[in-house]
Amino acid sequence: MNWNAWIPLLVVLSSLLPGLIIFGLAEEKVRVRITLNLFGALTKLILVGWMIWGVYNGYHYETRLPLLPNLELVLRAGPLALLFVSLSTLLWLVTTVYAIGYLEDSPHRSRFFGFFSLCVTATVGVALAGNLITFLLFYELLTLATYPLIVHRGTEEARQAGKTYLRYTISGGALLLIGTVWLYSLTGTLEFTPKGFLTNMGEEHYPALITIFTLLIAGLGVKAALFPLHGWLPQAMVAPAPVSALLHAVAVVKAGAFGIIRVVYEVFGVEFSAALGVLTALAWLASFTIIYGSLRALFQDDLKRRLAFSTISQVSYIALGVAIAGPIATIGGVVHLVHQGLMKITLFFCAGNLAETLGIHKISEMNGVGRRMPWTMGAFTIGAFGMIGAPPVAGFISKWYLGLGALNTGQSWVILVLAGSSLLNAAYFLPILHRAWFMPSPKSWPHEHDFGNKETAWPLLLPPLITAAIALAAGLLVTLPFSPLEWAKLISVREFYQP
């Protein structure tokens, strides 16, 4: 095993080991905990940066460890894996800084940061998984690592939300397991392959394969919050803001969407999936979820709930891009994995800032808050415009490629879905901005904390500003090397649609 073979494993361990140490730390060891968290996050970032450079230049990074007879635990850093890994690594660092500020003086921080690190370990494992069984292992670990974060506050509401989350995700995991075992019994392999490993299957297997596809998508659709499997997501909003940010932008929801990409492209293969007819069904379902999520978001007064329904809608863009098929739509779907993460994490950080600084939880309480917290609301504005798909924020690029991909594959109806979704996004985001910037402020805020002459604490303010700036840069500087779009193009050309 050479040095390159160890790097994927080291990336996983870089958050796992600090996490395990943090579990054993006493509450008052704040500095040690912060140092461990930041050390893990920075180490991971450096390793991922190294692999990005290597993969771009044609190097191969793969760790293989024996797991079961004829099945190995495979960690492989392909272009698609690295896109997701770099997103989760970067956002983990930012979220760690935010969480340090957010949870200052709150109880059970060692437990929180321990599971937080475990959650990122699982996400990175999901991203780097080189076969379906490795994917499944980390996917289930993610479920278990996220549950304590959702119920962290320990309230009755949090426990109920956690219970609902477990019911959904464990059921989803069971379906994924059934699908995986069935698939293995049919094919004898679970190795992710750029154009899928089922292309040689005869027509007699089609009914079984369609059922397996449905089982796998149902298992992944729970975490990706596809309709009607989305019920856990709005309830999980009781979790602290850094957890919500993690759920919506980095870990859980993204793991589901990423899994859908893997299953369609690297298990079934896009052409074989189209031949089975499963992509049309997935496109309809994703489109319905897009509109449904937006419609539900429109009627929420609770800011985090509105953002949660927005996630349900926005994550389905990824599934839609996959289902439309064709190289251009694939670029749109894959790049939205990153763009949505950047924009949504910004929005959740801002929602957390409003709650933590002024005690604002509802949209109806946000009148004039832009004048009180201009930087936070400035970042929120960028995120919101990105969600609408307005240029030059990153969301515009995703919608551009999805729309163009739909036209290229002759599925013009998708344009209507995108237009309708943009309209609905505008309908539920712009009133928030209108309230924040143009309505008069109330005499007092629901629960104001004193941060001196500062808008809020620096660890709370800096992360949304950074992510908003990256979301803006991802929309403006799209043609630069290593931009999310350029990387998505590389994935599409090198992995899925190579001549």
Add this chain to the structure above:
Amino acid sequence: MNIEFYTTTLWMAVIWPLLLSIPALHSRLPWPRFLAIIPAIVLAATPIDASINIPWLLFGTGFAIDGNIRWILGVFVMIWLTTATLTLPSKEKASPCYSTTFYLLTLTGSLGALLATDLVGFFSFSTVMSYGFYGLFSQHADKTQLRASRLYLYFIIAADIALFEALLLVAFTTQHFQYEVARQAMSDISSSPVYLYMVLLGFTLKAGIWPFYAWLTAAFNSGTRANALMLIAGPITISLLGLLRWLPARDDIYIIGIVMQLLGAAAISHAVLKVFTRVIFRQGMGLFTTAWLVITFTGLFSLALGTALLNPSLWHEYAYIAYPFIAAMSIALSILILTTGKNQKKTELPDTTPLFIKKIFHVFEEWIHTAKQLANHLTLRSKILWNKSGLFFINQYQQVSNNQKNKPVIFDWKTNITLFLILGLALTWLAS
């Protein structure tokens, strides 16, 4: 003058006001609104044609200036200097910081759109301009002004969606977004006329061309002179310019040409009647009347475009007049705004918006409320049908407590997952 200095100025003309729009920066500088225009003044004053390509920005955009653009830029610069003078900090009501941000964003958007060499650049900057102007419009707003700004917002959202679809069609047809190349590609008869409809709808909404003028009259009626001037040296002119740059000349869609001519004629007739009535009843010439003059000008433009669509060869012959027309229109309207709006008091001007327009206003403003009512109505009806259907064994899942006893959840997790599996299989078999 050194050409490198000039291309840098071209680039700075757009970036500099954008940088200054950051509150933390402009609040520390004296007269940021004047400072922001300096590179644009240099550009307008120097008779050198130049261009710069920025391959790393958006899909590869660029900025350029030639004789036609310089004319318009010169007029814009004069108007912006005037608005900057009109809105010196001592004359503002409160929180000048955000007014300046929105002002500078409008300025950046207008400059970027004016100088952009391609459709994507134009679209992106015109979007920045539109939302910037919406912010400017809504600052210190009274009830009427807020109402108008909301309507303006609805229109720009619809316009941006229409223009985005148009852009997608261009991208589908050709990989190049330069005006000439795109226009040429889209004038191919085999190309879909949908592009044309989208461009017309988008810019008609953005410019407030008749019959989408309701927000415009309200903006002039209750707005400030500075905002009215920014409207001229921003959304209206840039949108007319957009029509010139985006619309292909093609003769297979004469019906659109006739419709545009009719709209133009209707706009002019309506405006003349309005102004005439005002003169007869001696109601005075305020910004309200100027708004109708804007509608007359945009109506004239609409008439000319209609003619162009009916007879492309005629358009090719006389298209060069369009730029001076836009520049002249901007100057004339600005002078009118400065002279007639000086002593205007908001209360002096009655709201003379026709009843049917008010109804349209109402529908636009209340559409979310209407949608909610409709959704509630549909939910209620489907609930009754559901209960009548006798599927009570499923109904037992409808009430899931989850600490929200009285909040019904349509289905619980078991039903959801089962439903998904059945739905997935059914859809897949149908599709295959």
